[in-house]
Amino acid sequence: MCGIIGYVGPRACKPLLLQGLERLEYRGYDSAGIALREDGGLDYVRAVGNLQNLKVAAGPNGSTATQGLGHTRWATHGAVTEENAHPLTGCDGAKLSIVLNGIVENYRELRHRLQAEGHEFTSDTDAESVSHLIEHHYDGDLVEAVRKACAELEGHFALVAIHHDHPDLLVGTRLLCPLVVGVGDGEMFLASNAAAFLRETRSVFFPDDREIVAITPDGVSFTKPDGTPVVHEVIVLDWDDESAEKGGYETFMLKEIYEQPDALRETIGDRARRGRLELEGLGMTDEELCELRRIVILACGTAYHAGVVGRYVIEEWARIPVEPDIASEWIYRNPVIDDHTLVIGMSQSGETRDTIAAMTLAREKGARTLAITNMMGSQITREVDSVLYTRAGIEMAVAASKTFTAQVALLDLVALKLAQARGTMAPEKLAFIVDELHDLPNRLADFLDGDHPIEEIAQRFYDRPFFLYLGRHIGLPVALEGA
Missing domain, CATH: 3.40.50.10490 (Glucose-6-phosphate isomerase like protein; domain 1)
Known part of the structure; x- marks a missing residue:
């Protein structure tokens, strides 16, 4: 069980991502990583071990990126190595990346098919098949690529994708795994648990299974697998930080x-x-x-x-x-x-x-x-x-x-x-x-x-x-x- 977080907005996102991962570290702590959308492409920092190792690796580099992803891993497929740490890329890591929580049950079939088409894999994870699958379907529209990829996936998962050609856009989806949208003032979050962003906002949306979620600093859109728009009511959480870590449960x-x-x-x-x-x-x-x-x-x-x-x-x-x-x-x-x-x-x-x-x-x-x-x-x-x-x-x-x-x-x-x-x-x-x-x-x-x-x-x-x-x-x- 992994923790994921994504951010788009006006603020530098690296400290927000690291802060969110700190709140999610209870979900997994064998490795962690972030992807930042810089001017020249997506930039990655990954580290094995607890989150402190990622903080040291990320360092005070003064990144001004305002769009990014973060992930803290509990390994299920592949050893605990930096190569298997998320965010995971397709063939062009400067362009596309994903973070994923869950299990892709048909990853073997997808991996064999994509390798036959020329995709080169660099990790032993099941999740890397998803990044290559989105890359396979991408034709200038990230939302459509995630929608088509999701239709081929079996298992239980929540994922968020970022593409360098789409500034201020993150696209996510879920199936039997939690994914929550956080609504801020001119900024938006996507995470596996509201604890990741509760210090920034308590206003949230909860998408349904297989809905495609697209967030920008201006708002969020939800669509069904067939492309039909969906409207959700915003919910204001009354949790404190401890309750959020417990998912709203008493203990x-x-x-x-x-x-x-x-x-x-x-x-x-x-x-x-x-x-x-x-x-x-x-x-x-x-x-x-x-x-x-x-x-x-x-x-x-x-x-x-x-x-x-x-x-x-x-x-x-x-x-x-x-x-x-x-x-x-x-x-x-x-x-x-x-x-x-x-x-x-x-x-x-x-x-x-x-x-x-x-x-x-x-x-x-x-x-x-x-x-x-x-x-x-x-x-x-x-x-x-x-x-x-x-x-x-x-x-x-x-x-x-x-x-x-x-x-x-x-x-x-x-x-x-x-x-x-x-x-x-x-x-x-x-x-x-x-x-x-x-x-x-x-x-x-x-x-x-x-x-x-x-x-x-x-x-x-x-x-x-x-x-x-x-x-x-x-x-x-x-x-x-x-x-």
């Missing part, structure tokens, strides 16, 4: 509970599409998956509970024995493992000491090792053969919610991939489950936004001194997590 935990659909969309995303599975990060061929005789899942706390859920689905679907264990205890045994054992280490942060030690031991004993983590570049990723990332975004609350469900969803995908490779599930049933899993985020969103009794139950029991959680089969690890 970070409540916010993250409602972020679960987005976390699942990011995690499942392009990995399960149209009945097909794409798990390149697994790093094993079908033949190697067939040779496995046993799986061990090692984790602590919430990740261990997710691992117990994983045992049930892997054994049910792939018919291979699975042993979940608490990493801090496993390392003090003399575990019986070999090169026909896959050891999966799960850690949200990727820095859980006992889980890292367990994975190091497993690798020393000759087992195949796989890490499941939410943090690209963390310590656990350097101790294993391969890595699969949940894409839940930063976790601020102490009690886990979205990270737990994202881990369970990713283990479901691993179970399906094993079943596919080992032939333990009929192809039509596997395709059905893949499609159902892909639709799960929408169902979860419908439930959270619908008429459910959770608040009424909480009000009835919140002051009780004791709770007993009971569960059987897959309900057992869920009960353990609840407790």
Whole structure:
């Protein structure tokens, strides 16, 4: 989950973009970048690490550019490198650039097609396909180019594009990811969260899915995918800075509970599409998956509970024995493992000491090792053969919610991939489950936004001194997590 911001207006935009990114850094912090429209072309500053590194790289260069983009990244596709940091360009970086939050599920098909047409890619990201696609459709009209490109995109995303030939114009669109327009005095903002510009204005518009948003210092226009104009009512937010960071929710935990659909969309995303599975990060061929005789899942706390859920689905679907264990205890045994054992280490942060030690031991004993983590570049990723990332975004609350469900969803995908490779599930049933899993985020969103009794139950029991959680089969690890 990344943070994006764009600005057009009379003021120098570099400090406004950096200030906005500072407010969005909670959405991602492995790299950041800005694009400024200077007289000679678009100028970029990118840096790996937290936002302070970008501020140092940007320096006090006195840019007077009044139009630009900013992005803070939580990596999902491609390593944490400066080449993969946004803003991302097409073939002519001096002309066109985009920032994007989300997942482009059909990026592989787009990338192959555009490369065949002569486009040269410079990053490993899914988002770069979008910049080249807009460039492909551009014929002097940036709004039309974004509209045509958006019609070809699958997934969930919010993006903003800038073109040097269109001073004082930014064009954005969204699908199942947040995008908000900020209305200032002779200036406009586009961002993934109003927190990015709340110090400048509280007047906002919220565009709908696939609407094309064009902002200039004079105002904003909205059009449907077919070009039909749309009118939105301006909304004046009553949030303070802290409320804006929490998205209007009372607590970070409540916010993250409602972020679960987005976390699942990011995690499942392009990995399960149209009945097909794409798990390149697994790093094993079908033949190697067939040779496995046993799986061990090692984790602590919430990740261990997710691992117990994983045992049930892997054994049910792939018919291979699975042993979940608490990493801090496993390392003090003399575990019986070999090169026909896959050891999966799960850690949200990727820095859980006992889980890292367990994975190091497993690798020393000759087992195949796989890490499941939410943090690209963390310590656990350097101790294993391969890595699969949940894409839940930063976790601020102490009690886990979205990270737990994202881990369970990713283990479901691993179970399906094993079943596919080992032939333990009929192809039509596997395709059905893949499609159902892909639709799960929408169902979860419908439930959270619908008429459910959770608040009424909480009000009835919140002051009780004791709770007993009971569960059987897959309900057992869920009960353990609840407790």
